Every structure is written in C-alpha cells, then in structure tokens.
Amino acid sequence: MNDKKKVRKKGVREILLMGIFWRILFIEGVLLVYSLGYKWLTEDASSLDLFWYSIRITVLVIIIVTFMMVTLKKFLAQKIIAPLEAIASANKRLQEDISDTEHLELSENYPHEIKTIVTSRSKMLKDILYISEERLKYSTALNDELNKGKKIQKDFLPRFLPEVKSCDISSYFHSALQLSGDFYDMFELPNNHIGFVIGDVSGKGVGSALFMALTRSLLRVFSGSFTTGDSMNFGGINESFLPKDALKAVSLTNEYLAKEHCEEGMFVTLFFGILDPITGKMFYINGGHEPVLIIGEKGIKQSLKATGPALGPIQGATYEIETIQLETNDILFGYTDGVTEARSEIRDFYTRARLENLINKDFYGSADAFLEMVKTDLFAFIGDAPQSDDITMIAVKWHPYL
Template sequence: MLDLTLVVSEPTTTAASLCRCLEVDGMPARLVSPDEVLQWSAAEDGMPDLLLFNARVDVTVVRAATRRIISTASRPPTVVAFTDDDLTFLEPHVLAGLDYIVPPYLPGQVRSRLLSHHYRQALSRTAEEIQTAGELLKYERELQIGREIQAGFLPDALPERAGWQLTARFHPAREVAGDFYDAFELCGGTRIGLLVADVCDKGVGAALFMALIRTLLRHTAIHLPDGDGTALTEGSHGDAAVLTRAVCATNNYLVANHLQQAYFATLFFGVLDPESGSLVYVNCGHNPPVLRRARGAYRLLGPTGPALGLLPDSVFGLRWVRLHSGDTLFAYTDGLPEARDRAGRFFTTDLMLGLVAARDGGAEDLLDRMEREVSAHIGTAERADDLTMIALRRTPRRENPGGRAARRAA
C-alpha cells in the first residue's frame, strides 16, 4: 500500500479530483505546488511513496524534485505523470521515460493503475540492483584475480646471505597497487639487486605499469648482454653497468611507448656486494632511503636522477656507500610518511626517521615497529596510498646471521 502520495500541481479541477479518488481508495494524498515539492524534505515532511505530477509541470522540474526527494529519503519514490483531456502535455514526459495515467479518473481504477506502476517500477529497480550487484561481484572477482597475478610479481622469498638480514612489507591501499619491491641475485650470485618503486596513481592502471616496469628492470639487469662494453664483472664497474643499462633502457622504453599514458615511476635500485658491503645505487626521484649506522647516526640517500618515464635520454647518476657491521638500509614508498589519521594528519618523515634511529633490534624488528606505529596512527581511517618497506641489515658477528622471507599484507 502507498502511505503517502504527493499530487504535484497548481490547484486545478483534475488535481482535486485525483486527490479525492485516492482518499476514497484509502491512499493518503496531498496536493502540493511545484515550488513546494522542490523544497520537500522526506525527513521533516514525510516520505512520499508516489509522486503524481501534472503533465503541465516542466520535465526539468520533475527531475529536480525527484532528485531532491531521493536525496532526503531512504528509498526512491514511484513517479507518474497525469493530464486532463489535453494529451499533448504528456509527450515530453513520455519521451523522458515516465509512466502516466489519463482520464477518466475513477475510484478503484486510479488505485489499480497507480499500484501497477508502483510495483512495476519497484520490480525494475530491484532488477537493476541485482544486475549491479552481479556486476560488482564480477568486478571484485576480477580485482582479486588481478591481486593474485600481481602477487606473482613479488618475490616469494628474499635472497639469503650469511651475515645479512633482508626483509620487506607490502600493503596495497586497494586490491591492486602501484608500489612494488624486488630482490634478486646477479652476477652468478655474487651480487644482490634491491628495488623499491612507486608508480604514480593507484589501482589497476598503476598495477599494470608496475608489472611492466618491474619486468623490464629485472630482465635487463639479469640479462645484460656480453660484448657491448658493459658486460658484468665482479667489482664496482660491473655493478654500475647493471644499474646504468637497466634504468636507462627502461626509461627510454617507457618514454618511447607510453608517454601518452602519463604514468611514471620513482625508484630506488641498488646492487649489493655481500662480501664487501659495498652498495652502488641510483635514486630516480624516489623518497630518500635511510642508511642507519650501527651507533644510531643516519644519512639519507637522495635522488640521483629524475623519475622513470618522464624524459627521453635522462641522465641517472650513481652513488656508492658501504654497509659495515650493524648498519641498516631502510627503503620505503611515500605511503609511509604520508599515511594519515582520521583528522588528516600525516605520519611524517620525522617520526619515521625517529623510529629508524632508535635502538636497533634487526631488520625484522624495524619493520615490525614501523608497521605497529603507522597502523596505530592511521587507526580507523581509510588507507589512502600503497605502503612498501624493505630493510637490509649487516648483522654484527655476535648475532645469528641470515635472511628472512618476504612478508606481504593479507
């Protein structure tokens, strides 16, 4: 049953007749002007189940009034047009897709026709909701498949070397992410490549570029060709060749083939010699990783070149550092310092640096502490950006050395 019907019309004989028919049929009705319905609030004035518009009311007013009531109501009303003997006024309403009734307006007959329109529109809305729900389930399933595929691009386990700890964390803001990290062996296992990157934007598009960039970097670094003057050798020159070739080739490919998509990536890419502790790196516009010394002092490894995919023939500088016993390298994406609480306050770089500089308990302990602190900061707020962290520590001799498996967010 319809609890409240609004007959939207200036006072006319036809409108008054309709109101009487509805009252006789036990359907409460109120005659309101177009101006009144435009100010109607379902919460304050009552929730109408049916809007019965005089066809002389302009279609734009019908749409505006319907939107107004829907915005203040718990459910959409049924909308029907009516007319007197002049059917020409119905044409724009029919073209707009509205149901309608025409004279004669008799008790019983009016009720039957309006209830028919009401149930048909309700059924149509239900069918649309079912279809939308089905499409949403399909979309969610496709996103889940995308997340599983993306997980395959992240390492199942990180390289292990005596005297070193290596661990990582990965928390996508959505089902798929633009962040990624990687760690892999180079030069016959005598080197380890370390990657942390952040593709601009989030979601499916960023995830696709993540997969592309990760594949290009890893493949080019591992399969550096011999005989071109940059063949891999043990020593700093071979390590530099890996970085130079991989980063430049990836950048030039992105600029040549995907510049119109306007995606780019910031990146920290380092090549570690586990034997000596030497690390040669390139920082392509990425958040500066932190090199923490054993006694708590630290330095930031700032950018040495622009982000990947922005400019052709970009120049990427190389830098060298050495990790001594007890030193830790901490790399991350901007989702860490820019994590926000419900009030919009950032986690901040200063807080992050304070945690890195605090008492050292190992690579795993550092990331555990960082996760706890950022989770406590975010609280119940929605995560706005992907968050990726990787920590590399050269263990003091008194500790039990070894690497740790990568840990991904559930």
C-alpha cells in the same frame, strides 16, 4: 516547531477531509451571514424573528455539511485515500525488504491518476531491480577479476627473500586497494651480488598495478637477473659482471616507458641498489624516490637522495650512479610515501620528521625487529582511519660474513 511536527505526522485521510470540512464550513458560514443580513435589510423582522430564523438556517447548514462530509468521506476513502494508503504501505515494506515488490491489489473504480501512479511505480521498480541485478552481476565479476589481479600481482613480489649469509633481509607490503602501484623486488645477480628495488607508481588501482608489473619485469630483464636462455644481452651484462652495467637497467626502462607509454601520463619512482654482500659496497640509483636511509646503532647516518628523475615522463633522462660503503650492522631502510603520508583519524600526516625521530633512537636488533618497530608506531598513529596509500618497506642489515 511542535505544531509543524504535528502537521507533518498527519495522514492523507485527515489532511484531505479536514481541508474539505473547513472549506465547506466557511462557504456555509458566509451564506448564513448573507441570508441573515438580507432578511434584516429587506423585511420588517423583530429580533426574535431573526433569532429563530438564524437557528433554522444553522440547523440546515449543519445538515448540509454533515451530508456532504459523509458522502465525500465515503468517496475519498474508496477512490483516493485507500489507494494512496496502499501505495504508502507497499513503499514502506520496500524500505525494509527491497525484494518485496508484490503487485498492489486495488479496486477497479479508482481515478486514472491513481492508476498512472501504480503503473509508473510498477515499471520503475522493475527497472530498478533489473539495473540492481545487472550491477550486482557486474560488481561480482569485477571483484572476481580484481581478486585474480591481486593474486597475480602478489606473485610479482618475491615469494622468498634471498638467503645471504652476510645480510639480514626483511620486507613489508600492504596495499590500500585490491591492486597496488607499490612494489619491491630482491634478486640474485652474477658474482654473488644482490639487487633490490623499491618503487611507487603514480596513482592506485588497475592502471598502476599494470604499470608496476611492466616496470618490475623490465628492470629484471635489463639488469640481467632474468634471461631467455639465448645470447640476448639486454643490459650489457657479461661474464665479468659490473654493477654499473646492471644499473643501466634504470635508463633502459625509462626509455621504454617514455617512448611507449608517455600518453598515459604515468610515472614511477624507484630506488635500485646492487650490493656486494662480501665487501658491503653498494652501487645505486635513486630515480625520484623517497630517500633511502642508512641507519647505524645510534640512528640515521646517511640519506640516499635522488640521483635522477622519476621514470616515464622524460625520454633521455640522466641517472647518476652513486656508491656507498656499509659498515658492520648498518641497516639500509627503503620505504614508499605511503609511510610518511599516512593519515591519522584527525587527518594529520605521519611525516618524514616523525619517522626520522623514531629511527634516531638507539636500536639494536634484526631487520625484522626494525620493520616491526616502524610498523607498530605507524599503525598506532593511523588508528581506525582508512589507509590512504599503499605502504611498502624493506630493510637490509649488513654484517661481514666470517
């Protein structure tokens, strides 16, 4: 191994000259043996005559080898070795500074193969620098566009959570990439009802972000939380507001996505709940989303599982509307799979079991404190591992307003 390492460290000058030296020496040695044998076989020579003859031949061989090595060294150094060393030195400088692409100054009388190497190197460097500059421009422009998209997407999330006297509301959102497929929304509905949504679009990146924006907008329009100011009534909302009418927004959104965007193969899971903050009664649909948890002071009281499939793949899908009655100080906790599927530095999953074990401990505090507890445990588990998916959480703590 040590001998091999030494051979690798030899320069082109040493390798060429030593290779030529040993080849010449071998040829001259063969000629020396041949001449001695020939003289011994063809002439009546004594041992002393053969000895002096061998000395004369050896001296002649040394003179010839020395002359040839000096001549070849001068030729190789000027014509081959010097240009190769100049190219190697220039390439080494390129490793330290990619912008150092100065022209190689070589003598005029070097072989055409060396000229071809230098010409090809120069053209290759120009092409590489041009492509690198173009990619840098494209990358900068793309990054600027993604930052704009990130800002626009951020504007789709609620800037301010609704202030409801009987509810303590908190949220947390952290995307894995610049653009996210996760979203949450909270908005006011007629008759003092509060609507809240948490959703997760398949995949990540630009496509998921656009699909998220579309889904969020459709839900708002179809549920009646946004109108155009005219007589249009997308969700069947009338003056005598009924939560079940507003929840038709899920079916209407699914129909639109399945009809207009089925070819993209994307889908969105979501939980849409409508809460009466006075009575604590909630109507909800879970479209293939992670179970939303109802948590009391002693832990998990109920798990609100799917009442229908994810939105997008199936036209005409059925979504059952369920109801639940919150009790004083109950916390409604929704999250995306970026929580349960978060990975540690050793690639272990956080898992729903760990989340539920954490929640099942006695907890007394606000919605903010609850999310902070979950977030602290989650990121302690993740450590320095890269975030594998978007993380979104909402918490609503209900207490009757007196």
